[in-house]
Every structure is written in structure tokens, then in C-alpha cells.
Amino acid sequence: MKPVFALIDCNNFFVSCERLFRPGLEGKPVVVLSSNDGCAISRSAEAKALGIPMAAPAFKYRQVFRDHGVVQFSANFELYGDISERITRILTAITPRTEVYSVDETFLDLSQLEITDYTAWARAVKNRLLKEVGIPVSIGIATTKTLAKLATALSKNDNVLNGVLDLTGLSEPDRQAYLLKTPVNEVWGIGWRLAPKLRAEGIYNALELSQMRPQHAKQLMGIHGRQLVAELNGQPCHKLEAFGRIRQTVMHGRMFGEDTSQFNVIEAAIASLTARAA
Known part of the structure; x- marks a missing residue:
């Protein structure tokens, strides 16, 4: 599945x-x-x-x-942590297949849930969190974590989407249009070190990155690059990390x-x- x-x-x-x-x-x-x-x-x-x-x-x-x-x-x-825990409790009640990525971001694996309309499901979750906790959220849905991250960012900046974007239900041209809108430096895993390298290769957005030859991506960015190209093409490389996993290092630079x-x-x-x- x-x-x-x-x-x-x-x-x-x-x-x-x-x-x-x-x-x-x-x-x-x-x-x-x-x-x-x-x-x-x-x-x-x-x-x-x-x-x-x-x-x-x-x-x-x-x-x-x-x-x-x-x-x-x-x-x-302390307050922010308490509210984050309240949100986590609601999300883990929906599915135990949950990864708390940061204090304000959580991944869910929906593959074992019986959902026929992901957009309707996401709007219901969004409304529930607003009603029960009072916190507005944005939700992105996709077949990989990288695409879900990208979808969430896009949903925040589009009044029509109103905080929800399901990439799984789109045609290939429509999906590619969203990738085209995403600057390469905003792709999850592309930081200030890699963005200039990619621009030097003529790659300025997520669509162009997704079209890189996997071997070339690996040469440029290591195995991470090959995985990134695969993820942008809907091929999952990053599994959900178990809830409660203790990270050995945490970095943001x-x-x-x-x-x-x-x-x-x-x-x-x-x-x-x-x-x-x-």
C-alpha cells in the first residue's frame, strides 16, 4: 500500500x-x-x-x-509546549501513526485510514483543531513527506486553498504547476548551502529539481539529493519516524x-x- x-x-x-x-x-x-x-x-x-x-x-x-x-x-x-501537546493528543486519537516533527508541525500517515476525500477530511481536522484548541493550521497531503511539506507551504499562501492542499487528487499537469510555483530554496532539505549550487545548474524551482537525473542529483548533493528527486516525484524515501523517538541532534542554521x-x-x-x- x-x-x-x-x-x-x-x-x-x-x-x-x-x-x-x-x-x-x-x-x-x-x-x-x-x-x-x-x-x-x-x-x-x-x-x-x-x-x-x-x-x-x-x-x-x-x-x-x-x-x-x-x-x-x-x-x-512552557505555554507553547502545553498547547502543542493538546494538539498532539487530538492528532494521535485520529491515528497513532504520527510523527511530531517540531513544536508546531506533525506528520500523519493516512494510508490505513478509510478516507474517500482527503480535502474534506483535512478541512474537518482543521475546523476541529480551531474549535477544540483555538489554533489555526494548514494541512498538506501527498504521497511523500517532502511533497506534503511543500503542499502545506503552498496552502498557506493561497486564499482559494484556504489552508488545505491535497496533491494526491491532482492531475499531473496540476501537480507540476504547484512544483513550478515553489522556489528551489523553499524545498524541504534545500538550505542556503545547496540552493546556490542548484541555481548554478539552472535549477530554480521544485519542478526543475524533480526533473534532475537521479545520478546527477547524487553527485551534486549526495544520497540526499537522489532521495529528494525521488520524493518530489512521489516515490517515498523517508518513512514516518516513530512517535516519541529521541533525536540525537537538532539543528537549524x-x-x-x-x-x-x-x-x-x-x-x-x-x-x-x-x-x-x-
């Missing part, structure tokens, strides 16, 4: 958690700052629209915060745009990356 994966991704999770207790903030710009209020580690859609980037040092954006009435919260990781010795900038970057790796 071919696997079918769903990725449930909480929207602007830390901000959404804070809004649970301040519903009047819905529709207003909100940021959650690292524990020492050093940088933005979660932003509402309204804050993003103001041009406030992820990891924005708070001291550089104080004027923006004041001019636009941006509401600021200091991070409360970025390169600075320029050399810096400014303590505030470095501190802000560390806080932001730690939050993303949590």
Missing part, C-alpha cells in the same frame, strides 16, 4: 498561542520576541505585511512597532549576510534559530 502523508502545520504558532488569551488581537499586528526580547521569533500575518522579518532585532524595529501599534509578547515556551561582531545581532540570531529548532 502506497503511503499517504499529511502535514499539520500550526500557523504563526507562538502568536496564535498568545491570541488564545487575547482574542481582541485578531487582525492586529503581533510579534513574539525571544525570551530576552531580543528578536522576533513569531509574527502574525499583519506583522509580516509591515515588512518585519523573522529574527528581526527588536531594537531596530521599535519605531515600526510604535508607528503601527504592533503588540509585543515575550516568549512563553543560517548564514549572516555580512560579517558582524555586534552582540545584539548575534544574540538575536541565536535566539531565533533556537526557537525554530525547538
Whole structure:
């Protein structure tokens, strides 16, 4: 039986958690700052629209915060963990074949569930989580984890999709159109190191990456590259990891745009990356 994966991704999770207790903030710009209020580690859609980037040092954006009435919260990781556990309990009740990928993302293996309409199922789950927990989520469904991740990201940025995208029910031309929309640097597993290599090869989006010869992908990126091409073509290489598996290492990294010795900038970057790796 071919696997079918769903990725449930909480929207602007830390901000959404804070809004649970301040519903009047819905529709207003909100940021959650690292524990020492050093940088933005979660932003509402309204804050993003103001041009406030992820990891924005708070001291550089104080004027923006004041001019636009941006509401600021200091991070409360204990609260976020508790809400994440509530979501996990609901998802594991749907199926025990669950992988908690991060504090705000969970993979589900749907292949053993009797689902006739994945889009309708996803909308029901989305509505249930909003009703029972109060957290908005986006859901991507596909035959591989890489495609599910891609589908979730696409569903967040399309008002028509409204937070749900099932790639399994699409024709091949329609599926390829979504891959074409996805810049190569936004493909799961392609970071700042690999993206320039791929662009140098003339590969700028997920569709072009999926069309790479597997052997060439392996030469360029190692076995990971070959697996990535397979996953983008619907051939699963990454299984669901058992619930509760203890990771030996957790990492999330970025390169600075320029050399810096400014303590505030470095501190802000560390806080932001730690939050993303949590």
C-alpha cells in the first residue's frame, strides 16, 4: 500500500498561542520576541505585511512597532509546549501513526485510514483543531513527506486553498504547476548551502529539481539529493519516524549576510534559530 502523508502545520504558532488569551488581537499586528526580547521569533500575518522579518532585532524595529501599534509578547515556551501537546493528543486519537516533527508541525500517515476525500477530511481536522484548541493550521497531503511539506507551504499562501492542499487528487499537469510555483530554496532539505549550487545548474524551482537525473542529483548533493528527486516525484524515501523517538541532534542554521561582531545581532540570531529548532 502506497503511503499517504499529511502535514499539520500550526500557523504563526507562538502568536496564535498568545491570541488564545487575547482574542481582541485578531487582525492586529503581533510579534513574539525571544525570551530576552531580543528578536522576533513569531509574527502574525499583519506583522509580516509591515515588512518585519523573522529574527528581526527588536531594537531596530521599535519605531515600526510604535508607528503601527504592533503588540509585543515575550516568549512563553512552557505555554507553547502545553498547547502543542493538546494538539498532539487530538492528532494521535485520529491515528497513532504520527510523527511530531517540531513544536508546531506533525506528520500523519493516512494510508490505513478509510478516507474517500482527503480535502474534506483535512478541512474537518482543521475546523476541529480551531474549535477544540483555538489554533489555526494548514494541512498538506501527498504521497511523500517532502511533497506534503511543500503542499502545506503552498496552502498557506493561497486564499482559494484556504489552508488545505491535497496533491494526491491532482492531475499531473496540476501537480507540476504547484512544483513550478515553489522556489528551489523553499524545498524541504534545500538550505542556503545547496540552493546556490542548484541555481548554478539552472535549477530554480521544485519542478526543475524533480526533473534532475537521479545520478546527477547524487553527485551534486549526495544520497540526499537522489532521495529528494525521488520524493518530489512521489516515490517515498523517508518513512514516518516513530512517535516519541529521541533525536540525537537538532539543528537549524543560517548564514549572516555580512560579517558582524555586534552582540545584539548575534544574540538575536541565536535566539531565533533556537526557537525554530525547538
